[in-house]
Amino acid sequence: MLWVKSLHIISIIAWMAGMLYLPRLMVYHADAEKGSTQSETFKIMERRLLKAIMTPAMIASWVFGLWLVFGFQMASFTDIWFLIKFAGVLLLSGMHGFLARQVKDFAKDQNQNSAKFFRMINEVPTLLMVIIVIMVVVKPF
Numbered sequence: 001m002l003w004v005k006s007l008h009i010i011s012i013i014a015w016m017a018g019m020l021y022l023p024r025l026m027v028y029h030a031d032a033e034k035g036s037t038q039s040e041t042f043k044i045m046e047r048r049l050l051k052a053i054m055t056p057a058m059i060a061s062w063v064f065g066l067w068l069v070f071g072f073q074m075a076s077f078t079d080i081w082f083l084i085k086f087a088g089v090l091l092l093s094g095m096h097g098f099l100a101r102q103v104k105d106f107a108k109d110q111n112q113n114s115a116k117f118f119r120m121i122n123e124v125p126t127l128l129m130v131i132i133v134i135m136v137v138v139k140p141f
């Protein structure tokens with residue numbers, strides 16, 4: 001079980017690193033001139049971060065997390081802390097999908113959102129992470 005938990009935490013660190021960094025890249029990308037070398041470099045950085053790191057890390061986080069639940073009965077859907085954590089994880093996964101959509105829009109030079117928008121969006125994964133970690137470690141409910 002501790003091996004699976006370690007793999008769970010390792011994959012979450014990789015996923016979260018991307019979830020915190022990708023919107024930050026977009027803050028700068030939104031202000032870069034379309035077609036400029038800088039904008040093209042951001043496109044490559046965003047695509048690689050998403051495809052090579054974030055998506056595999058998200059899948060691994062889910063696999064190891066669900067393994068802890070169903071393989072080792074570490075949590076139950078009747079535990080309030082777990083329901084709150086699970087809701088946080090669903091929102092985080094939704095945010096991942098939203099960012100993947102933004103990467104596609106940037107790749108087509110069709111981004112409509114401002115740097116300020118991405119700066120605000122950048123806070124969402126941080127907030128969700130705080131809630132999720134408190135739920136799973138403190139288990140206050």
Ligand code: HEM
Nearest residue numbers: 012061062065066068069074075089092129132133136137
């Ligand atoms: C993807 C779906 C996920 C599922 C099904 C899941 C499920 C679980 C379960 C059952 C445990 C063991 C609980 C315990 O030790 O009592 C656990 C541990 C943990 N999870 Fe997740 N998790 C998921 C995603 C996440 C995410 C996104 C984060 C952080 C942002 C996270 C952070 C942690 C941490 C830090 C631990 C270790 C807690 C401890 O050992 O005290 N998990 N997870």
